[in-house]
Amino acid sequence: MHEMIDQIDAWLARGEGVAVATVVKTMGSSPRLVGAKMIVASGGSMAGSVSGGCIEGAIFGFCQEALKTGEARLLHFGVADEMAWEVGLACGGEIDVFVEPLR
């Protein structure tokens, strides 16, 4: 979070909404630690990462959705997961990501 404060502040100053995606659980090998974050602004900017680039595209969509609905959501990505196959979680691990609008 430390390194994202300036970015979040810049987006807020522009009047944009911000959604935060956080890795809350990892199983097996995964490229990012629990607590890793990706942030998305309503204008379409993004920063940070929750994987090695495998699922960021999908997370971006969920963040935009969270900004529209105002609702938080817990997501699971694993190799057996069809969506993860599509977006390619190649490391063979599984991760849970929590997506929430910044409050």
Place this chain on the structure above:
Amino acid sequence: MPEQYDIIREAIRAGRPVATATIIGGGQLGAKLLIFADGSVRGSLGDESLERRVVADALPMLAQAITRAVEYADLGAMVFVESFAPPPTLFMVGGVHISIALGALAKVLGFRTVVVDARSAFATDERFPHADELVIAWPDEALEGRLDARSCVAVLTHDPKLDDPALRVALASQAKYIGALGSTKTHAKRLERLRDEGFGEDQLARIHGPIGLPIGAKTPAEIALSILAEVVKVQRGK
């Protein structure tokens, strides 16, 4: 400005440890409680009995800067506890040449670094341009009251007059890591002196000596690497 974010941001900026507890399963999804080291809270999880248990679990996690999900099966809730804490501090006792390399490498790993030496010729800005803090004082005075549960202490002077007082304070603290430079023989003598002072075996076992993982380190940089490798091992509980 989102209210909870604003509080977290100010705490991080001020170097004040804060934990967030967020409901990620069951209950009120996304509800968030902010927990400070003194036990004070902001926000709500929408369930008082859950809040009490979460605060009790989160405080020791915050002290160790641990972040993980905690399950409360009986209450049907999964809570993500995230610790935001300033970086841990590595105290180097002795402004010796190994401390120069150790301090530089420790910065790369994200530590705050403090060099302690009673000898003003050793602990100088010129020798330690990258250290966050230089303290010219006897090690026991310099360390007293400053070691928390995440602090790491590397005792590096080779001189019992400086090393032993530092170890006494470190052993009386909750320091995460305590290491002391010196050969196996030197270390055995050191333990004998501390034993004579009344320190028990459990306490003495906290001292990593000879300091560092045995990787055959020879140069100051290699010794620094072996010390920090050992620190990481202890931090990760391996």
